[in-house]
Amino acid sequence: MNENDLRIIKTKRALHEGLLALLKKQTLESISVSVLCREASVNRGTFYLHYNDVGALFDEHLNSLLKDLEESYYEPYRHVSELNHSMIDPGTIRIFHHVKKYQPFYEIVFDKRSSISYYYSLFEKIKALIVESTGLSGQSNAFIVAYQVNAIMGLLIQWNEEGFSQTPEHMSEQLSYIFRTMYQAPTH
Numbered sequence: 182m183n184e185n186d187l188r189i190i191k192t193k194r195a196l197h198e199g200l201l202a203l204l205k206k207q208t209l210e211s212i213s214v215s216v217l218c219r220e221a222s223v224n225r226g227t228f229y230l231h232y233n234d235v236g237a238l239f240d241e242h243l244n245s246l247l248k249d250l251e252e253s254y255y256e257p258y259r260h261v262s263e264l265n266h267s268m269i270d271p272g273t274i275r276i277f278h279h280v281k282k283y284q285p286f287y288e289i290v291f292d293k294r295s296s297i298s299y300y301y302s303l304f305e306k307i308k309a310l311i312v313e314s315t316g317l318s319g320q321s322n323a324f325i326v327a328y329q330v331n332a333i334m335g336l337l338i339q340w341n342e343e344g345f346s347q348t349p350e351h352m353s354e355q356l357s358y359i360f361r362t363m364y365q366a367p368t369h
Contacts, residue, residue, distance in 0.1 A: 193231065195221040197242050200235070201285045208296060209239055246283050247306050253279035254310045271357040277349035280337060284345055291341040300334075307333055332359075 199221030203212050212235050218225050232238045253275040280287050290299045308330045312318050317326050340352055347355075 189231075192223055192227055193241075195223055196228065196231070196238055198285075199223075200238055200242065201289065204289050204295070205285075205292070209235065242286070243302065246286060247302075249282065250276070250279050250303075250306060251310060254307075255314070258314065271350070271353040274353035274356055276333070277340070277352035277356075280340070281345065281349045287337065287341060291338055304330060304334060 196217065199217050200212070203217060203220055214225060214228055214235060217235055217238075218228050232241070256275040257273040259273075289295050290303055308326060311326050311329050315326075336352065336356065340347060
């Protein structure tokens with residue numbers, strides 16, 4: 182099966198969009214293949230050509246999202262030999278562009294009625310990225326890492342609560358400003 186075939190791409194896109202539409206109303210476990218296929222206007226046989234069950238479709242969507250999140254997270258590191266948070270160029274911060282790209286999923290993640298497992302999947306991925314990129318691991322750094330993860334999650338939650346009304350560029354500027362003030366040398 183050629184994954185670059187336009188029909189396959191359109192079918193998978195319809196299934197992903199259908200899944201997200203259903204996840205806004207119900208839990209993953211309660212979504213049947215029949216309901217999903219009806220929502221996506223795809224027949225069941227076509228669904229089963231690509232996936233064993235709804236969970237496999239969700240896993241594909243989540244894995245794609247987390248891969249894109251990782252690439253977005255590391256973008257500022259690609260432009261410098263050593264990342265200085267107080268001097269970070271807001272134009273290199275891509276995490277907010279990632280969130281905007283996957284906004285329907287993030288609306289579900291941050292919806293208070295959604296399963297907390299979506300939130301923790303995102304939390305754990307960001308935690309792993311911070312540990313990997315900073316070298317902060319082990320019990321002695323656990324609180325520092327937790328603080329950083331929750332700071333990023335807090336920005337994303339606030340942006341969601343505002344209906345993603347600010348542009349990704351504005352959010353990148355805000356994060357850059359936070360970094361500059363956090364890492365600024367104290368004045369006496």
